[in-house]
Amino acid sequence: MEHLRKEVRIVPMTHEHLDEVAALERVCFSDPWSRNMLAEELDNACAAYLAAIDPQDGSVVGYAGLLVVADEGYITNVAVRPESRRAGVASALLDVFVNFAVGNRLAFLTLEVRASNYGAIALYGSRGFRGVGRRRNYYQHPKEDAVIMTREFGGDVDAGAEAADGAAAHGGV
Ligand SMILES: CC(C)(COP(=O)(O)OP(=O)(O)OC[C@H]1O[C@@H](n2cnc3c(N)ncnc32)[C@H](O)[C@@H]1OP(=O)(O)O)[C@@H](O)C(=O)NCCC(=O)NCCS
Numbered sequence: 001m002e003h004l005r006k007e008v009r010i011v012p013m014t015h016e017h018l019d020e021v022a023a024l025e026r027v028c029f030s031d032p033w034s035r036n037m038l039a040e041e042l043d044n045a046c047a048a049y050l051a052a053i054d055p056q057d058g059s060v061v062g063y064a065g066l067l068v069v070a071d072e073g074y075i076t077n078v079a080v081r082p083e084s085r086r087a088g089v090a091s092a093l094l095d096v097f098v099n100f101a102v103g104n105r106l107a108f109l110t111l112e113v114r115a116s117n118y119g120a121i122a123l124y125g126s127r128g129f130r131g132v133g134r135r136r137n138y139y140q141h142p143k144e145d146a147v148i149m150t151r152e153f154g155g156d157v158d159a160g161a162e163a164a165d166g167a168a169a170h171g172g173v
Contacts, residue, residue: 017060031141063078072107
């Protein structure tokens with residue numbers, strides 16, 4: 001089926017985006033990150049946060065976060081406004097991280113996703129991520145397992161799954 005593609009500008013997230021991203025978190029997750037938590041991530045030298053901007057009105061339609069530890073990449077957040085979904089916005093954000101991983105010779109990108117979040121699991125699958133394990137009762141509100149999904153760029157996939165313990169837990173990712 002042909003889906004509408006939405007034109008967005010992908011830019012580094014800055015403090016001017018924080019109110020909109022915090023609002024997006026509240027819409028998307030049962031355990032949203034607060035504005036303060038997001039602000040702290042902007043000051044984290046190991047973190048890279050991106051915002052997808054609507055070029056028509058400058059509003060934030062999506063965002064995503066990545067933590068880099070040595071040659072390991074942990075995707076912490078991906079969220080898109082409900083009215084802008086299925087138009088390629090999350091894919092565009094993830095593609096930036098994949099290109100970063102390739103360009104910076106990361107061993108892998110990894111993330112956790114709620115076991116029932118079939119849409120997100122399909123998204124990550126479409127970007128080359130594969131299920132490599134499960135964390136029992138990882139999420140709260142409601143309590144649920146996480147599926148660990150990893151895309152390797154030459155490293156050991158099992159090492160990636162274990163090391164994901166260090167990634168930030170989140171209501172969705
Ligand atoms: C999951 C989410 C980020 C996807 O964002 P998106 O911009 O709609 O994703 P894309 O348009 O780039 O989707 C790319 C592909 O992923 C798959 N996909 C995405 N959402 C899907 C859904 N709800 N159901 C089935 N497949 C889906 C499809 O294969 C899709 O390609 P297609 O539209 O051509 O069929 C968005 O639904 C969201 O913000 N959800 C709430 C927050 C969340 O769950 N975040 C992820 C936490 S791990």
